[in-house]
Every structure is written in structure tokens, then in C-alpha cells.
């Protein structure tokens with residue numbers, strides 16, 4: 001049994017699922033922890049994701065062959081990636097780094113694998129400790145293919161999965177219908193990942209983690225961090241309401257972390273892969289797990305408060321207003337997929353995946369400043385990796401060995 005770490009005064013910047021998970025594990029170690037965020041916990045990107053604890057996703061976004069697919073992707077308005085023309089000059093260096101990262105796909109997968117291997121266990125523990133076990137279950141998730149071409153294109157991902165021991169089963173039409181009778185008989189193949197978890201309301205999970213943190217003596221202040229004071233022998237977070245001295249600062253501000261990281265001495269090419277959701281009336285019969293239609297690049301997730309459709313990626317930065325046309329086109333496909341799905345969306349939402357071009361988060365100690373830690377940039381896997389990230393940050397602050405080589409996630413890798 002490890003000795004209890006000496007208690008420290010800690011400020012966590014950001015109350016998304018990553019920041020609240022860090023706060024939870026730090027408070028569990030007995031530290032004096034304050035979270036600052038101008039929004040309520042879980043009202044950033046953690047509000048509206050698809051809820052998949054996608055431990056299967058060991059293959060990076062930057063897969064070999066990506067460059068060849070780019071022209072087709074950009075020309076397809078229903079494709080997995082949409083780039084708004086006005087944002088193209090801004091995102092071009094990021095896309096260039098993404099293409100460069102395809103050459104390191106093996107190393108990136110090797111770096112993602114140990115985090116993913118521990119992600120499900122860490123989530124289960126977080127949900128139980130935060131009194132949120134009712135929001136979390138492990139039904140696996142299903143990727144559906146209506147064309148042989150789409151299924152054939154999954155071969156490279158499957159080879160990464162085999163290499164890292166990710167369990168999957170390939171299903172034929174009849175088996176798909178047995179598993180999910182609500183689906184139309186239009187799918188030729190599916191890949192089923194039995195070991196993946198599902199959070200049936202990601203906003204409520206974040207709220208519960210925050211509430212349990214408050215009950216255990218943590219503090220959450222609705223304040224925006226503006227900058228940091230890192231002078232000789234002192235450390236503080238400056239918000240619009242005042243100065244909060246801290247022995248330890250954890251930056252977990254999701255897609256908004258880039259300027260804050262810069263003021264902490266880390267120049268990182270963080271951008272956002274925007275994504276949309278629509279909430280729909282749950283169909284009857286219902287889906288029993290999240291499903292992804294690979295040919296059209298969207299997820300349908302049976303949330304506790306309705307069916308959620310989540311979109312692929314839009315590059316348009318943090319400021320551009322939402323463009324719901326892509327989402328509306330996807331709803332048409334969803335109705336083909338689930339014949340009993342009716343009606344218009346109850347609500348639509350835009351969120352901001354915090355993404356580095358090499359598909360890896362920035363996670364661990366600052367190489368420049370003592371007492372400064374980073375936990376951001378978890379891209380498509382922020383919910384999945386939140387609990388394990390929180391546990392790792394707590395281990396580092398306590399001086400425990402996190403048991404994972406953190407060098408691939410260094411802020412200074414750029």
C-alpha cells in the first residue's frame with residue numbers, strides 16, 4: 001500500500017469530464033483541490049458526446065493512406081470530414097502535421113494502446129466512486145457496413161486491433177439482426193467490440209463526478225482562468241475574479257487550452273475537430289447499444305433521455321457559428337437505418353473535440369515549470385480517456401509511478 005501523499009493546494013482549470021476526473025482522483029488523495037470554469041461542470045464538449053468508452057480505437061486518425069483519401073473526403077458534403085473554406089488557411093498547418101503523423105501510425109498506436117487498455121477499468125471505478133454506476137454499463141458497440149467497400153476499408157484498423165489484443169467479432173446480416181432487431185436489414189457486415197463501455201448521459205456523469213467531488217470537500221468556482229503567475233517560489237491562477245495561489249496547477253480546459261498552455265510555456269498545435277449532435281425521439285423497438293454506420297460516418301447512441309445522433313468532423317475553429325445542414329442530412333440516413341425512427345430533432349448541439357494532429361493527448365508534467373501538469377487534447381476519445389487521465393495526474397502529483405510511459409504525451413513533443 002502506497003503512503004498517503006503530502007496534501008497540496010491544487011487548482012484544476014476546466015470542469016469538463018477530464019478536469020472533474022482529475023479533481024476526483026486528486027481529492028481522493030487528500031489534496032486541497034479547487035476547479036475553476038466559467039461554465040457549469042460538463043457544459044463544454046463533455047455535454048454532448050456519444051458516450052462510447054471506445055477502448056477499441058487503437059488505430060490513430062492519421063492512418064497510412066490518409067493522403068490518398070483526402071480529395072474524396074473534401075469533395076463529399078456527407079463525408080467524415082468537412083473543412084470550411086474560410087478556416088482552411090488556419091487549419092492547413094495542422095492538416096500538414098496530421099499527414100506527417102501517418103508515417104508514425106505504428107508508434108502512435110503503441111502510445112494509445114496502454115491508455116486504452118486501462119480506460120474501461122478506470123471508468124468503472126470513477127463511476128462507482130462518484131455514485132454514478134447507474135449511468136455506466138458495458139454493452140459493447142457495433143460498427144455497421146452496408147457496402148463491401150466500407151468493410152474492406154476497415155481492414156487496416158482491424159490489423160491494429162489484432163496487434164494490440166482488442167477483441168472484436170465480425171458479424172453477418174443475420175447475426176446483426178439478432179443483436180439489434182431494430183435495425184433495417186441493409187447491413188452486410190458489422191464489427192462488434194464486446195469490451196467497450198457506454199455512458200448513457202455524459203453530461204450527468206460529469207455532474208455526478210463534480211457533485212461527489214464537492215461532497216468530499218472539493219471546491220468549484222465559476223471563474224475563467226486568464227493567465228498564470230509562475231514567479232520565483234510562487235504559483236497562481238489569475239481569473240477575472242482574483243488570484244488563486246496553488247502549489248500545483250492542472251490545465252484541463254479541453255479545446256480552449258492552447259493559449260493557456262502557451263502562457264505555461266508549452267507551444268502545442270491544438271485545434272478543434274468540431275462535431276454535432278441531434279436528440280431524437282427514441283424509436284420502438286430501441287437500440288440496446290451505440291451503433292456506428294461506417295458508410296455515412298455517424299453514431300446513434302441510446303441515451304437515457306432519447307436517441308442521440310453524433311456527426312463526424314468539421315474544421316471551422318472555435319468561433320464560427322454552427323451549420324446544422326450536415327446533421328440534417330445524417331438524420332435522413334438514420335431514418336433509413338431505423339425504420340421506426342420518426343419526427344424532427346428535439347435539439348441540436350455543436351461541440352469542440354480538443355485535438356492534436358498526432359491523435360495523442362497532452363498528458364503529464366510540464367517540462368518547463370515545476371508543479372504544472374497538463375491533461376487536454378483527448379480528441380475523439382476524451383470521455384474514454386478521462387478517468388485514466390485523472391488517475392495518472394493524481395499518481396504524478398503523489399509521486400507514484402503511473403505504470404505507463406508518458407513520454408509520447410509530452411507537451412514538448414512539437
Ligand SMILES: Cc1cc2nc3c(=O)[nH]c(=O)nc-3n(C[C@H](O)[C@H](O)[C@H](O)COP(=O)(O)OP(=O)(O)OC[C@H]3O[C@@H](n4cnc5c(N)ncnc54)[C@H](O)[C@@H]3O)c2cc1C
Nearest residue numbers: 014016017018044045046049050052225254275382383384
Ligand atoms: C459529437 C462528438 C461525439 C463524441 N463522442 C465521443 C465518444 O463517444 N467517446 C469519447 O470518448 N469521446 C467522444 N467525444 C470527445 C469528447 O467529448 C471530448 O474529447 C471530451 O469531452 C473532452 O473533455 P474535456 O474535459 O477535455 O473538455 P470539455 O468538456 O470541453 O471541458 C473543458 C472545460 O474547460 C473550460 N474552460 C475553457 N477555457 C477556460 C478558462 N480560461 N478557464 C477555466 N475553464 C476554462 C470550458 O468551459 C469547459 O467546461 C465526442 C465529441 C464530440 C464533439
